Amino acid sequence: MSHKNVLVVGANRGFGLSLVKAYARLSWNVTGSIRPKDRDHETIYDPKMTGANILEIDFLDEETIRKAAEQYGDKPLDILINVGGSPPQSANPWQSQSGPFMLERFHVMAVVGVPLGPLLVMKHFLPKLEMARKPKIMNISSNFGSISGGHALSLLFRQTILTFLFVPIENSFGTCMAYRTAEAALNQISMTLSREWKEEDRKSIVFCVEPGFLPTQLTTFDDDDDMETYIKDLMKIVDKVTSADSGALLDWTVTRIPF
Numbered sequence: 001m002s003h004k005n006v007l008v009v010g011a012n013r014g015f016g017l018s019l020v021k022a023y024a025r026l027s028w029n030v031t032g033s034i035r036p037k038d039r040d041h042e043t044i045y046d047p048k049m050t051g052a053n054i055l056e057i058d059f060l061d062e063e064t065i066r067k068a069a070e071q072y073g074d075k076p077l078d079i080l081i082n083v084g085g086s087p088p089q090s091a092n093p094w095q096s097q098s099g100p101f102m103l104e105r106f107h108v109m110a111v112v113g114v115p116l117g118p119l120l121v122m123k124h125f126l127p128k129l130e131m132a133r134k135p136k137i138m139n140i141s142s143n144f145g146s147i148s149g150g151h152a153l154s155l156l157f158r159q160t161i162l163t164f165l166f167v168p169i170e171n172s173f174g175t176c177m178a179y180r181t182a183e184a185a186l187n188q189i190s191m192t193l194s195r196e197w198k199e200e201d202r203k204s205i206v207f208c209v210e211p212g213f214l215p216t217q218l219t220t221f222d223d224d225d226d227m228e229t230y231i232k233d234l235m236k237i238v239d240k241v242t243s244a245d246s247g248a249l250l251d252w253t254v255t256r257i258p259f
């Protein structure tokens with residue numbers, strides 16, 4: 001029986017649910033979060049069935065994050081995985097990216113979703129992470145957040161040639177303005193935190209990953225790669241990373257993707 005603790009934020013479907021199931025199979029003490037709006041929704045039963053402890057976190061509401069950290073209690077948190085995010089909406093031309101839309105994406109994807117949400121979760125859960133022996137934070141980001149791009153070749157190994165040709169893998173295609181900007185912000189937040197935490201002599205390691213292309217609601221179930229394989233790879237990355245990787249954007253081979 002493992003005594004290690006993992007928290008997956010965004011646990012009711014997609015990558016998050018698969019990670020909850022995988023860590024539960026390894027007998028970790030798993031905590032998963034759902035949004036308060038999903039409290040009575042049927043998707044809550046999937047993470048609950050694994051025996052995971054359920055907390056309520058909405059990236060758009062810091063109070064839910066503060067409360068969740070309080071409810072988690074005074075115990076070490078070995079791994080925090082920020083998964084929650086919203087879809088890219090690539091069909092929308094750049095002219096239609098309104099201020100409110102960009103801000104909403106920023107909140108869900110960065111401050112409160114990918115750039116802000118994860119930041120607030122890291123802030124409120126840091127004291128629990130620092131209680132663990134080797135605490136690690138994996139922020140699920142995307143190659144789309146790389147401004148320079150240029151990492152498309154390694155993705156060939158995971159994609160058919162056709163998918164490679166038609167899916168905008170890196171930033172030579174443009175598209176997905178709000179999504180790319182929010183993911184780039186998450187990458188920046190993670191790097192900046194890693195530097196500040198080093199100065200503060202903290203143990204916590206924070207890094208971002210490009211998780212691959214999976215059939216989830218976010219991709220309208222379009223991609224057909226194998227979730228099991230990707231989840232195993234994500235868990236291997238968490239095992240492998242060291243303080244030398246803190247702040248980096250990594251792929252599933254723990255190779256750095258250029259910012």
Ligand SMILES: NC(=O)c1ccc[n+]([C@@H]2O[C@H](COP(=O)([O-])OP(=O)(O)OC[C@H]3O[C@@H](n4cnc5c(N)ncnc54)[C@H](OP(=O)(O)O)[C@@H]3O)[C@@H](O)[C@H]2O)c1
Nearest residue numbers: 010014015035058059083084085142212213214216217218
């Ligand atoms: N699937 C891919 O191929 C792919 C590729 C690259 C990167 N990613 C990244 O992987 C992450 C997960 O994607 P997925 O494919 O698993 O998507 P998904 O199946 O659509 O799941 C998204 C999760 O995020 C949660 N979420 C949305 N808004 C939230 C908020 N305001 N606060 C807290 N949680 C929120 C959702 O909860 P609700 O059910 O309440 O909406 C859901 O649990 C995203 O960050 C995405 O950018 C995915």
